[in-house]
Amino acid sequence: MTDSRNKTGSSSGFNRRDFLRGSGAAAAAAAVQTQAAQAMQDSGPAIVRGSQKIALNINGSQHDVTVEPRTTLLDVLRHQLDLTGAKPVSADGSSGASTVLIDGKPATASTILALTAVGKKIQTIESLGGDNPDPVIQAFVKHDAQQCGFCTPGFVIAVRAFLNKNPNATEAQIREGLNGNICRCGTYANIVQAAVAVVKGA
Amino acid sequence: MTEYNWPKRDASTVIGKELDRVDGLVKATGAAKYTYDINLKNQLYAVALGCPHGHCKIKSLDISAASSVPGVVHVHVFDHAQPDREIEWEGELLVVVAAESEGAAREGLSKVKLEVEKLDVFTSAEDLQAAEKAGRTSKGGGKVETVNEPGDDDDEEEFVEKEIERLLKESKYVVEGYYGIDAITHCCLEPHGSTVEWKDGTLEAHLSTQNVSGTDEQFARDLKVTADNVTVHCDYIGGGFGSKFAPDYWGIAAAQISRETGRPVKFMLSRDQELKIAGNRPSGYIKVRLGADEKGVVQVWDSVSWGSAGAQGGAVSHSVLPYVLVPKNYRRVATTIKCNTAPSRAWRAPNHPQACAMSQTALDDLAGKMGADSYDVFLANLVNATNEKADVYREQMQIAAKLMDWKAKWHAHGKGGARGSIVDGLGMALHTWGGGANESSCLLKVYPDGGVTSFCGTQDLGSGTRTVCSQVLAETFGLGINDVRVNIGSSRYPNSGASGGSTTIGAVCESHRRAAQDALVKIFDLAAAELKVAADTLEAVGGKIRDRNNPAKNLTWQKACSLLGLKPLETTASYVRGTPSPLSNSGVAGVQMAHVEVDRETGVIRMKKFVAVQDQGLVINPKTCKSQIYGAVIMGIAAALFEERITDPATGVFVNAELADYRLARLGDIGEIVVELYEPESERIRGVIGNGEPPAISPKAAISNAVANALGIRVPVIPLTPKRVLDALAKA
Numbered sequence: 001m002t003d004s005r006n007k008t009g010s011s012s013g014f015n016r017r018d019f020l021r022g023s024g025a026a027a028a029a030a031a032v033q034t035q036a037a038q039a040m041q042d043s044g045p046a047i048v049r050g051s052q053k054i055a056l057n058i059n060g061s062q063h064d065v066t067v068e069p070r071t072t073l074l075d076v077l078r079h080q081l082d083l084t085g086a087k088p089v090s091a092d093g094s095s096g097a098s099t100v101l102i103d104g105k106p107a108t109a110s111t112i113l114a115l116t117a118v119g120k121k122i123q124t125i126e127s128l129g130g131d132n133p134d135p136v137i138q139a140f141v142k143h144d145a146q147q148c149g150f151c152t153p154g155f156v157i158a159v160r161a162f163l164n165k166n167p168n169a170t171e172a173q174i175r176e177g178l179n180g181n182i183c184r185c186g187t188y189a190n191i192v193q194a195a196v197a198v199v200k201g202a
Numbered sequence: 203m204t205e206y207n208w209p210k211r212d213a214s215t216v217i218g219k220e221l222d223r224v225d226g227l228v229k230a231t232g233a234a235k236y237t238y239d240i241n242l243k244n245q246l247y248a249v250a251l252g253c254p255h256g257h258c259k260i261k262s263l264d265i266s267a268a269s270s271v272p273g274v275v276h277v278h279v280f281d282h283a284q285p286d287r288e289i290e291w292e293g294e295l296l297v298v299v300a301a302e303s304e305g306a307a308r309e310g311l312s313k314v315k316l317e318v319e320k321l322d323v324f325t326s327a328e329d330l331q332a333a334e335k336a337g338r339t340s341k342g343g344g345k346v347e348t349v350n351e352p353g354d355d356d357d358e359e360e361f362v363e364k365e366i367e368r369l370l371k372e373s374k375y376v377v378e379g380y381y382g383i384d385a386i387t388h389c390c391l392e393p394h395g396s397t398v399e400w401k402d403g404t405l406e407a408h409l410s411t412q413n414v415s416g417t418d419e420q421f422a423r424d425l426k427v428t429a430d431n432v433t434v435h436c437d438y439i440g441g442g443f444g445s446k447f448a449p450d451y452w453g454i455a456a457a458q459i460s461r462e463t464g465r466p467v468k469f470m471l472s473r474d475q476e477l478k479i480a481g482n483r484p485s486g487y488i489k490v491r492l493g494a495d496e497k498g499v500v501q502v503w504d505s506v507s508w509g510s511a512g513a514q515g516g517a518v519s520h521s522v523l524p525y526v527l528v529p530k531n532y533r534r535v536a537t538t539i540k541c542n543t544a545p546s547r548a549w550r551a552p553n554h555p556q557a558c559a560m561s562q563t564a565l566d567d568l569a570g571k572m573g574a575d576s577y578d579v580f581l582a583n584l585v586n587a588t589n590e591k592a593d594v595y596r597e598q599m600q601i602a603a604k605l606m607d608w609k610a611k612w613h614a615h616g617k618g619g620a621r622g623s624i625v626d627g628l629g630m631a632l633h634t635w636g637g638g639a640n641e642s643s644c645l646l647k648v649y650p651d652g653g654v655t656s657f658c659g660t661q662d663l664g665s666g667t668r669t670v671c672s673q674v675l676a677e678t679f680g681l682g683i684n685d686v687r688v689n690i691g692s693s694r695y696p697n698s699g700a701s702g703g704s705t706t707i708g709a710v711c712e713s714h715r716r717a718a719q720d721a722l723v724k725i726f727d728l729a730a731a732e733l734k735v736a737a738d739t740l741e742a743v744g745g746k747i748r749d750r751n752n753p754a755k756n757l758t759w760q761k762a763c764s765l766l767g768l769k770p771l772e773t774t775a776s777y778v779r780g781t782p783s784p785l786s787n788s789g790v791a792g793v794q795m796a797h798v799e800v801d802r803e804t805g806v807i808r809m810k811k812f813v814a815v816q817d818q819g820l821v822i823n824p825k826t827c828k829s830q831i832y833g834a835v836i837m838g839i840a841a842a843l844f845e846e847r848i849t850d851p852a853t854g855v856f857v858n859a860e861l862a863d864y865r866l867a868r869l870g871d872i873g874e875i876v877v878e879l880y881e882p883e884s885e886r887i888r889g890v891i892g893n894g895e896p897p898a899i900s901p902k903a904a905i906s907n908a909v910a911n912a913l914g915i916r917v918p919v920i921p922l923t924p925k926r927v928l929d930a931l932a933k934a
Contacts, residue, residue, distance in 0.1 A: 070305045079303075084239035085232020087440070089391045090473050094862035097391060129231030141226035144829045147664030149229030150391040150440030156230055179868040182861060184391050184441050185664050186836030188869040190829060 054118050058083070059127040067114040074098045074109035077124060085125035085153040089182070096181030097154040099161075100124050106161035106180075125153035128160065136160045139194035139202075147185035155181045159195050171196050204719045207784050208820060209677065211886060215743070216677040220825040223669040224683060225662070229438070236438045237410040240397040242466035246275055246300040248456060249307040251314050252293040252475055256325065256542035256854010258318035260287050260296075267313035268299055273306025276463050277314075278455055288321070290513040291544045292854045293478030295452055300459050300467055323542045323854040327485045327510035328382060328919065333539040342508070342517050342536030349530050362533060369502035369531050373493025377567045381488050382919035383559045383902060385510070386845040388481025388547060389864065392440020395470030396453045400461045404431045407457065409449060410470075412442040413700035415659035417449050418693040424454045425461075434693040442663050443837075444548035445481045447700055477859035482847075483549035484511035486518035486556035487919070490564045492529075498572055498579040500524075500565065500586060503532040507560065510539040511546035519553045524561035526634050527586040542854040543847075548702060550834065551635055551895035555841070559902040559920055562631045566907040567916055570615035576907060577608055580630060589634045591791040598793040598815040598880055602630070605813045605876050606795045616914015623803040626810065629907025630795045633899035637818070637892035638788030639708025640699025643776040646675070646717035648725065650767065652760035654679060654686040656717065660698035660710050661691055665894060666826030670707055671714045673822055678718035680742035681759060688714075696774065704892025708786035709777060711822065711890045715785055716775030724773075728765035729757050787888040792816040792880075794835070794900040796908040797873075802931060805924030807843055807909055809873030812901070817880040819891035824879055831877045831897040838901020840867035843921055 050069070055062045056076065065080045077083040077100075086109050089097035093108030100109045101123035128134035136159050139145070146152040158181050166173060174195045183191070211218065228234045262285055265277045276299075282289070283296035297314050301307035324336050333339050352361035370376055390410075397408040405425065411417050414436050422429040439446065449457075456469035471480055486509040493502040503524050509517040520536035549555075569579040581599060584592040603609065611628055618625055645657040654675060662668050668690060672683040679686070689695060699709050722742060729747040730737035733755050741750045748756030763771075777783070797810040814831050821827050844865040848858045858864050902920050909927070910916045917930040 068303070068305055071303075075304065078239070079241060082241055083232075084235065084241075087236075087391070088238065088470075090861040092860065092862055094860065095391065125232035129227075129233065133227065133231060137227070137230045140230040141222050144223060144226070144825050146223075146226065146229050147829060147833055148391070148439060148441045149225075149234055149664060150236060150438075152230050153232035175870045179870045182391070182866055182868065184389055184443075184837075184866065186833030186840075186867070187829065188836055188867070188872050189832040189875045191869060 054115065056114065056117055056122060057120065058122045059124060065114065069113070069115065071114045072110055073112040073114050073117045073122070076114045077109060083124050083126050087150055087154060089151070095151070096158055097151050099154040099157040099181065101157060101161060104164070106158055125157055128156065134160060135198050136163065136194070139197045143190045143194040143197060145187050145190035145194040147187055151181060151183045155183065155191060159191070163195065163198055167199070169199055204723050206716055206719055208889065211883070214677060216673045216683060217822050218824065221669065221673065221683060221823055223666045223826055224672050225668050234438045236392050236440050237395060237397060237408045237436060238392050238440065238470050240408040242397060242399055245397065245466040245468050246302065246459070246463060247304040247307050248298050248300040248459060248467050248469035249304065249311055249472065250295040250452065250475065251297040251311050251316070252295055252478065253289045254292065255318055255320055256292045256323040257321040258289055259321060260285050260289065261317040261319050263296065264315040265297060267315065268310040271306060271310040271313055273302040274299055274310040275302065276300040276459050277310065278459050280451065280455065291479070291542050292856060293475055293544060295475070295479070298455050298459065298469065300463065323852065325541050325543060325849040325851055325854050327385065327539050327541050328487050330487070330508045330537065338540045339537050340515060342520060342538040344520050344535035346533045347531065366502060366504050366531070366533055370491060370493040370504070373501060374496045375494045375498065375568060375571055376491065377564055377571055378491050379564050379567050379916065380918050381490065381560050381563045383486050383556050384919065384921060385485040385543070385847050386483050386841050387477045387847055387864065388443045388445040388483070388549065389477055389866065390441035390443065390445060390481065393471040393473065393476035394446060394450060394452070394480040396449065396456050397466065397468040398456045398460050399466040400457065404433070405457055406433050406435070407449070407453070408435045409453060410439050411436050411446050412439065412661060412663060412702060413447045414661045414691055414693050415697045416447070416700050421449050421454065421457060425457055435691060436661050437691040439661060439663055442701070443550055444552070444702055447702060473861065474859040477864055478856045479544040480547070482512055482544050482546045484517055484546045484556065485509040486560050488523070488560040490561070492564055492568065494568055498568060498574055498582045500527065500529045500568070500583055501531060503529050503534070505534045507534065508537040508539055510541040510543070512541060512543045514545040515540050516546060518556040522553050522557035525554070525557040526588060526632060527565065527583045528588045529586050543849065550898040554633060554635065554895070554899045555902055558631055558633055558899050559906060562903040563906050563916065566629060566910060570910060570914070573614050575612055576628070576630060576911065577603060577612070580632065589789065589791070591634060594791040594817060595632055595793060598791060598817070601878055601880065602793045602795050602813045602815045605878060606797060606811065608795065611797060615911050618912065623801050624799050625802060625912045626797065626799045627908045627910070627912025628795065628797055629904045629909070629911055630793065631900035631903035631907065632791065632793045633896055635704060635790055635896040635899070636788040637704035637708065637790055637895065639712050639777060639779065639786040640705035641777060641779045642698040642709035642713035643696035643774060644713035644717040645696050645772065645774045646721055648721050648763055648766070648771040650764050650770065652763040654681065655689065656686070656714060657689045657695040658698050658710060658713060659690070659693055659695040660706060661701055663701050665706065665830055666823060667706055667710055669826055670822045671710050674711055674714040675718050678715060678722055678742065679759065680744055680746065699779065704894040704896065707822065707892050708890050712777035712783060712785050713775050716777065717773045720773040720775055721771055724771055725762055729762045732757060732765060784889060786890045787819050788891055790817045790819070790891050790893065790896050792896050792900065794904045796901070796904040798905060798908040798912060800909055800912045800927065802913070805927035807922055807927065809839055809871065811874045811876070813876045813878070814897050815878045815880050816893060816897050817885050818893035819888040820886045821879055821881050822890060827879060827893060828877045830893055832875055834897035835875055835901055836867055836872055837898055839872055839905065841921065842902045842905040845921055846923065
């Protein structure tokens, strides 16, 4: 499946025909919709099950994972790949704790079905660490922009994405632009300091 | 006996320094493993059904369809969910489904058939009359103090009534006010829960807890085994704030399911459950009359307060009313209301934030009535401070006022100029807390190769416990913080108290400093023999053990440790709570000031600036210490302006129990925050005191006072939502 996608050069990510071909008797994303719609008409809500092997491009390499239609990207990251930096705080994404980069843009992994992430470049917090951590991570440490730390990975990604888009952001813009993430311990003052320091290259 | 002490300020090389927290990188890179992140091989995923109604009787519960859902392995029904049992709050867990995946578990849950008989619901904690009518009230205690005492023949109640009325009548200024502060929920970002495994008759429990050393016994008690069969682990915890001292019945259920199925179980509350049942800070409402003399010093206080701590009763204690500044004559009576909400849990500084917001608001209204500067009225009332901290408050007020530029910004209540519909205002409040050290033991090993490692069954809530322990050990041995290894977060380690009430830093400083000083005495003895000097002339500085009088006479730390021979040196030190000690103390003071803008057309309040001046004795790490205060202030801003637990009065359902709807502060809401650590030598020599609670107390009152100063009227009940601001303006 990965090979055929590469050959066809699909840029839309999930390739429905390839998925259906590979899926056999299992449910596929598109089929799920129609089946579910039909089932709703027939007898109210119904759950369509079945699992499928897919490959996801995560932090620069392909990972074979097994998913159901209902499996979220966050579930795959945390439970199949043990990439637990992205956190399950709010299923609807309103805390931003599960933020990852998808094709360079921030998105909450808790609101993305794994199936729809096929063919996309997924970057998690784990890709920003290593021997030479991203300057945002270093600034978070230096400015103590974390307490319990549970929201921190999501916040680091959010700041990284925001500064990628606004590399010269002012403090006022930083205060305006980073309202998608929640920290309950109250590290916002330190996060502002950290983000300002990254802009200044300090 | 070792003489325990701290090095003087100018002799400290590690203590008092703004060092990065030692686990900063592991957290910021996502490598830190929280309870929720622990994945055990072959684990089951458990999810639970909460009661859909605020008050009901279980009629029937059918789990057969749930059990047959593919992937479902086990269905657990709580004892309290059996037919005919009464449930008193929405969200109370009834059934747990454990399955191969979370999806399968949720599907199983959707097949549980529950029938309940709805009973009368009461959730209106603010409405005392309605509560009385519904038979939901009980006495919450009270106290009377009057300078004049009743004569032998006087009826005491009658005398007090007359005396209070007389004092009020003779007062130059009288304020009558109504104030309140709603319940809020803890909202830990890592929900309560555990990942547990029974193996060979023992339980390994990864538990999100503030109480590593105490929860093993709690598990054991409820599982009917002895505590040696249970180990609790918590390397990192995603928020607790006073709500995570126990395994809770859902943690016990996880262990039972693991024992039944022979498989590890991960059972974390869902977001709405976390908000509904795992956090609740009691509400408080008060009717006050106070009388003051011509200088604005309160002479008499008369209050009736009420509120609810949920379905099991309780409310804000009357004992902290009025807060800190208590006149010689007062009468305070409290009533508790039983509401159909989950029982309360401790919240940073139990009772204090509410008491501060229920009484220092009245004091500020006195300033408004006098047309006086609130600063001067607070200053004048320091004569009523009950904690012998008047001098500290006075100094802190001066520092805070300077940082706020109070004098330049001040205007009388409601008399500031408006920019369009925007008015601004200043407010202040002050607080106190104990923060004495909890019990703590530390096992310390110094290896012959110079390695240093400690073991202590404490936990790091995010305040920087690991970092502080590292600093204490490093300072004692003249090393850097990366030269020592601190191990915490396991009940296998020596006992250390729960992290509650700002007791942790004192606890771990006591145990770690004592263990390290004990070890150093032995190392000095060995080094003294080697160097042929007296042991009491030695000091540990810069990686060396050296003669204080002749620094050229020295051994490297490694060389000195090699004198230990083949075996590591082990010392264990314990601190018993309440023991007077030169290392730690209790009793702190803090002053906070808020500057806000209020839009009179929309009711929206914006934080302009906030100043917090805080005493905490000796500061081990100013960086993490300041972070604690920033955080406390930001939590306070959230509670003052946004946080609302909205409950449907007909069903008792907490309707906004998701983070999209339960409004917390976001990064753009906080304005400028200035934190000043108050650490003159007179405070520093007292030793270490916790600061988790104290700075979380004043923000609500300070912000409410700033809004009152801006508008010239009081918005009585916190949170000060736009609707409440507009309602108050319409009523004025």
